[in-house]
Amino acid sequence: MHHAFKDRHTPLYTQAAMLLRHRITSGVWKKGEQLPVIEALMAEFGVARTTIRQALSLLEDEGLIQRARGRGTFVTGAREKPSWLTLDTSWATFLRTLEGNWSKLINVHDEIGYLDLEPGLGKPAAAYRVISRIHGSGDNAYADVCLRLDQRCYELAPKRFEAEFIIPVMESLDQITISSARQVLTIGVADFEVAERLEIAVNAPVGRLRRVLCDEEGTAIYIGDITYRGDLVRLEMNMNR
Amino acid sequence: MHHAFKDRHTPLYTQAAMLLRHRITSGVWKKGEQLPVIEALMAEFGVARTTIRQALSLLEDEGLIQRARGRGTFVTGAREKPSWLTLDTSWATFLRTLEGNWSKLINVHDEIGYLDLEPGLGKPAAAYRVISRIHGSGDNAYADVCLRLDQRCYELAPKRFEAEFIIPVMESLDQITISSARQVLTIGVADFEVAERLEIAVNAPVGRLRRVLCDEEGTAIYIGDITYRGDLVRLEMNMNR
DNA sequence: TCTAATAGTACCTATTATAGGACTTTACGG
DNA sequence: CCGTAAAGTCCTATAATAGGTACTATTAGA
Known part of the structure; x- marks a missing residue:
């Protein structure tokens, strides 16, 4: 043995x-x-x-x-892997990598009193619009997204926020100023819901990204929880020295 | 059922x-x-x-x-994990997060003719010094590292490169100029070797980071392949808008 | 054609994993 | 003490896993 x-x-x-x-x-x-x-x-x-x-x-x-x-x-060699879907995490190129991708709305609801935000990432807003979506590219769903958008921002363009990628819309609105943007990535496995949505196996490795965008007052106007498929997505990071 | x-x-x-x-x-x-x-x-x-x-x-x-x-x-949390080890991926804070961590040398050897470098990340140097290590914090190994350091850089301070964290040493040497730093993260599972080194289960989720540092001529003077434990490490990213 | 190398098949035994169902035991609150 | 909540135990049956042995089929080279 x-x-x-x-x-x-x-x-x-x-x-x-x-x-x-x-x-x-x-x-x-x-x-x-x-x-x-x-x-x-x-x-x-x-x-x-x-x-x-x-x-x-x-x-x-x-x-x-x-x-x-x-x-x-x-x-005979490793089975040919589908090419990686590369997502950039720098602001300028990040927005560009969204182009050509699709988004499917799963659920929308309101939430008041959300407090589950780690100190240092921002302070919660009074009310959020919670939007659940799947993001995809070509034939493949690559990310399961659950995001909270400050209700005040949502009300500026509700139809657009439910139909388009959130961050480009935020960028396009003069009344919204994004002052800081932080992300924390952890690595885990897919639970039942994510597995079903992304069509991957339960327990398949996934990346979990929490992205928090704050305004000048340090209020988290966007809190995104994004689960990426480990077999499809890779993240590119510039170290910006 | x-x-x-x-x-x-x-x-x-x-x-x-x-x-x-x-x-x-x-x-x-x-x-x-x-x-x-x-x-x-x-x-x-x-x-x-x-x-x-x-x-x-x-x-x-x-x-x-x-x-x-x-x-x-x-x-019960009787086997409670240490709290998340957060590694920052921005240059300035990245170096600071290394402080207090330890490093254990596994293997060192030379390599000539390394070509496995994706276009866009840099062009390979003629010869590398390959250094295998484990990185840890407190009682826990958190990363398995296999890095290639341009032989010319290595020869500037061989003893330091084998005893200390590589990048701080590179930064401290005037003869070395790091012009760009890129990283690509993928998510997978631990294979036999990594599992043994990091004392985790085979197939446990891990993050795999390839980090490439180039000089002004675009030569990859450092190519690091780092496998992080998913249950211990999280990565923080600033979006730098 | 023959031989050697090598995978494939068949069959048997024993143990473990899985599943369903029913009953027992323990803990806690009224 | 009683009722409810919840884990533990036991039994039966089927499927999966693992090991062992022997024989068959295919391929390549001399």
């Missing part, structure tokens, strides 16, 4: 597949190269033929390998 | 435990709070009592919850 297979709550064949996958994706075995024969893997991992074959079957289903009776098992 | 867990190669109870664990560690359920009763979880997750109880048993073994017959199941 290979020392790495220590998780008693995951099947051996799943763990073996993980280790084999890692060796392929990390470059230990190159494309076109033959994997060790089943007998060798059995010996190395200390598991039965069944276990190795099940692991290899998983990898073949993913397109990482191809098995050939009489010849061996060969690395 | 219809349930939402899609991974056919991981037991349901393991997947359920993963989701429950995430809800606790991400703050959905606070310390002292009662979890929904078993019947409610059965209904929400679409699984049997046995499956829920097995998932809860895992979490109890980890000290995350305590189960009490007749009363309910409560978040």
